[in-house]
Amino acid sequence: MKNDLVLRVVGKLLIPFILLFALYVQFHGDYGPGGGFQAGVILAAGMVFYALIFGVDNARRVMSDWLAETMLAAGVLIYAGVGLAGLLLGGNFLDYFVLDHDPVHGQHRGIFWVELGVAITVSGVMMKIFYMFASRGDANGEPEQ
Amino acid sequence: MLEHFSHIVTVFLLVAGLFIVIARGNLIKKLIGLSILQTSVYLLYVAPGKLLGGTAPILAPQFSVYANPLPHVLILTAIVVGVATLALGLALAVRLREAYGSIEEDEILALDHAADVEDEVSWSTAQDIPVRPAEQGQQRGRGWGDSPR
Amino acid sequence: MSLSVLMLVRVRNLFAVIVLFGIYSFLMATVLVALDAVDVAMTEAAVGAGVSTVLLLGALHLCKGEEAKSIHRPWLPLAVAVSTGVVLIYGTMGLPDFGDPQAPIHQHVVTRYLQNEVEVPNVVTAVLASFRGYDTLGETTVVFTAGAGIIALLRRRKKAADAGKDDR
Numbered sequence: 001m002k003n004d005l006v007l008r009v010v011g012k013l014l015i016p017f018i019l020l021f022a023l024y025v026q027f028h029g030d031y032g033p034g035g036g037f038q039a040g041v042i043l044a045a046g047m048v049f050y051a052l053i054f055g056v057d058n059a060r061r062v063m064s065d066w067l068a069e070t071m072l073a074a075g076v077l078i079y080a081g082v083g084l085a086g087l088l089l090g091g092n093f094l095d096y097f098v099l100d101h102d103p104v105h106g107q108h109r110g111i112f113w114v115e116l117g118v119a120i121t122v123s124g125v126m127m128k129i130f131y132m133f134a135s136r137g138d139a140n141g142e143p144e145q
Numbered sequence: 146m147l148e149h150f151s152h153i154v155t156v157f158l159l160v161a162g163l164f165i166v167i168a169r170g171n172l173i174k175k176l177i178g179l180s181i182l183q184t185s186v187y188l189l190y191v192a193p194g195k196l197l198g199g200t201a202p203i204l205a206p207q208f209s210v211y212a213n214p215l216p217h218v219l220i221l222t223a224i225v226v227g228v229a230t231l232a233l234g235l236a237l238a239v240r241l242r243e244a245y246g247s248i249e250e251d252e253i254l255a256l257d258h259a260a261d262v263e264d265e266v267s268w269s270t271a272q273d274i275p276v277r278p279a280e281q282g283q284q285r286g287r288g289w290g291d292s293p294r
Numbered sequence: 295m296s297l298s299v300l301m302l303v304r305v306r307n308l309f310a311v312i313v314l315f316g317i318y319s320f321l322m323a324t325v326l327v328a329l330d331a332v333d334v335a336m337t338e339a340a341v342g343a344g345v346s347t348v349l350l351l352g353a354l355h356l357c358k359g360e361e362a363k364s365i366h367r368p369w370l371p372l373a374v375a376v377s378t379g380v381v382l383i384y385g386t387m388g389l390p391d392f393g394d395p396q397a398p399i400h401q402h403v404v405t406r407y408l409q410n411e412v413e414v415p416n417v418v419t420a421v422l423a424s425f426r427g428y429d430t431l432g433e434t435t436v437v438f439t440a441g442a443g444i445i446a447l448l449r450r451r452k453k454a455a456d457a458g459k460d461d462r
Contacts, residue, residue: 148391148392149386149387149389149391149392150392151392152383152386152387152389153383153386154295154296155386156379156382156383156386157296157379158295158296158299159379159382160375160376160378160379160382161296161299161300161302161303161375162299163375163378164303164368164371164372164375165302165303167371167374167375168368168371168372168375171308173308173311173350173353173354173357174308174311176350177302177311177312177315177350180315180342180346181299181302181315181318184318184319184322184338184342187322187326187334187338188322188325188326191326191329191331191334192329192392193389193390193392193397193399194329194330194331194399195329195330195331195392195393196393196395196400197393199330200330201330201331201332202330202408202416202417202418203332203415203416203417204408204415204416204417205415211408211417212329212330212331213399213400213404214404214407214408214417214418214421215399215403215404215407215421216331216399217331217333217334217418218418218421218422218426220331220334221333221334221337221418221422222429222430222433224334224337224338224341224342225337225341225433225436225437226433226436226437227341228341228342228345228346228349229436229437229439229440229441230440231346231349231350232349232440232444233440233443233444233447235349235350235352235353236353236443236444236447236448237447238353238357239353239356239357239448240447240448242356242357242358248357
């Protein structure tokens with residue numbers, strides 16, 4: 001699909017806006033519809049779009065395999081880390097009001113980090129699954145029919 | 146009857162998904178039927194949360210009646226878990242295809258049955274035990290009718 | 295939406311089935327917007343009509359696209375499904391009416407969530423991340439486990455891949 005002019009031009013125009021929209025949905029999850037899950041899935045969809053048009057090898061140069069695997073685990077660790085921070089600072093597990101000088105600001109900070117962790121995990125998982133499905137046919141011994 | 150319209154639509158979609166799962170033999174189509182079943186349950190949960198004259202549950206000074214946010218939270222989790230399950234099911238289907246050469250349930254069962262029969266034949270031949278002749282040879286899958294293949 | 299599901303049941307070409315599933319997901323997202331569930335609709339549109347369809351197409355490409363064959367006569371499954379549907383409709387007649395403000399779902403704990411103790415306008419995000427944050431931790435772990443399971447299922451060992459390349 002790399003040689004198709006329309007797809008290439010439209011892809012180059014749209015993909016930055018898709019990634020920007022994913023970041024917008026992530027950070028404005030407090031004030032409008034959105035949040036971690038939607039942002040992670042939109043980010044993964046933008047990367048899949050790029051991989052479909054320009055080839056999986058080019059997409060691997062942008063987001064390599066080990067990066068997707070690291071993102072998978074890092075998101076869960078960030079989430080658990082926020083919970084542990086609440087524990088270490090004097091409250092219960094996953095208490096947010098101890099994270100800052102003011103309970104309301106503590107809630108904001110806690111929600112920010114938690115949503116970030118969720119978005120990282122979801123986008124890492126979706127990208128890794130896509131890479132797995134796309135590369136399963138290449139390493140096969142039999143030629144493509 | 147009009148008050149329960151959402152429940153009727155939900156049950157119809159649920160029944161359609163259930164029918165696809167139990168009546169079709171292709172593994173990918175079964176997984177799609179399972180997905181349809183899951184989306185009908187989303188509708189089952191979200192529909193009672195709507196209040197006529199209310200709005201989306203985002204607090205703003207000019208609104209006073211909001212839709213119930215609790216089912217939204219539960220269904221958000223359910224959607225993501227559903228897609229994770231779908232991905233795992235598809236990975237299993239791909240591995241089954243590589244191991245058996247087909248993704249039709251009947252053909253996989255027939256190949257399994259034939260492999261069991263061959264094992265039995267080879268085991269009994271090694272031990273010099275006679276085998277009933279009706280079990281030798283290939284058998285088609287266990288179905289209700291004849292398959293036009 | 296019911297029409298697309300009916301066609302999905304009958305159609306046998308797998309590629310058409312996947313496209314119909316994408317259409318169905320998109321229509322479901324529209325219905326969810328009409329029910330004032332904007333977060334859920336955005337997630338369903340992104341996940342159902344986006345990622346799900348891509349995964350199904352990828353699996354179809356790997357399974358080399360065989361058509362679904364309708365072999366056995368479907369009278370017994372149809373009877374089972376229809377009887378289940380009739381029993382369920384009889385059961386849902388006892389549930390509260392559509393749009394009833396006195397339903398039990400609107401009492402108890404939701405009034406406290408809507409008091410906005412955490413000063414976050416989006417109540418769904420507040421409930422998901424703060425009031426019920428432990429459930430979201432479990433769900434993130436489920437997504438992580440699904441990714442790890444797929445890596446375990448579809449990974450190729452380096453030795454086999456290199457041997458395959460050397461054999462060509």
